[in-house]
Amino acid sequence: MELLPLVCLCLLSCSGDARVTVLVKEDGDAVLPCLISNKEDITGKLFDWRKVESQKENKEVFMYDAGSHYNNGRPGQDDQFKGRVSHFQDQLQNGNASIKITRTKMDDSGNYSCDFPRHQPSQPFIVELLVGAAPEPCIRTLYDKLLWRLLQCEAHGDPRPTLKWEDSDNKTLTAEEPKISERGGRFYVTVKTTVTKTDNYSCVATQETLSHQVAAAIPVYIQGEIL
Structure with missing residues (x-):
């Protein structure tokens, strides 16, 4: 009797806690990784992506079965993801x-599982998607006077970003108390500062829980500055 080779489908990072986090801005594109460590050709195999809502409930995100998938007529995809999910056909062989x-939408945030159901034991790969990373802050000049300029910085996201102004030496500037509002599930934060020196100034937005930081800069020339 011929012995069939034992093939182990080991997902990338399956040792230890097989979990990665993907951070994306709202309305951006998110790539959720799921790779077979031995780069086996999976063109003829079945893999299934689901969004984990609870221990008993999952949403079907994307299913591929030997060429049949949700984008070529296969039924079963959750309405939340219709028309927004694709796979990498040319990479299946790898x-x-x-x-x-x-x-991406705020509702897309959560845990996703990539599974090969026909492989036993099953080793689902878990990806955490976080939608809501603050985009680059928006800076504008409110007043441009001879000896000073009033700058405003606005950023939005969820969780709420914190803002600070810095000069070119990365020193934090004195600023007004931030104004915070909430609309459509996002926090909007505005901070103003008055500068009196010619320099390049930056507004830095930080979301500590996401380990995310992004900044925008503006050059300022003070006409009446005394050198």
Whole structure:
């Protein structure tokens, strides 16, 4: 009797806690990774992506079964993801079962599982998607006077970003108390500062819980500055 080779489908980073986090801005594109470590051709295999809502409930995100998938007529995809999820067809031969979710929404945040159901024991790969990273802050000049300029910085996101103004030496500037509002599930934060010196100034937005930081800069020339 011929012995069939034992094939182990080991997902990338399956040792220890097989989990990664993907951070994306709202309305951006998110690539959720799922790779077979031995780069086995999975063109003829089945893999299934689901969004984990609870221990008993999952949403079907993307299923591929030997060429049949949700984008070519296969039924079963949750309405939340219709028309927004694709796979990397040219990478299947390299064991790449990753997917891309376009036009991400806040509701897309959560845990996703990539599974090969026909492989036993099953080793689902978990990806945490966080939608809401603050985009680059928006800076504008409110008043441009001879000896000073009033600058405003605005950023939005969820969780709420904190803002600070810095000069070119990365020194934090004195600023007004931030104004905070909430609209559509996002926090909007505005901070103003008055500068009296010619310099390049930056507004830095930080979301500590996401380990995310982004900044924008503006050059300022003070006409009446005394040198």
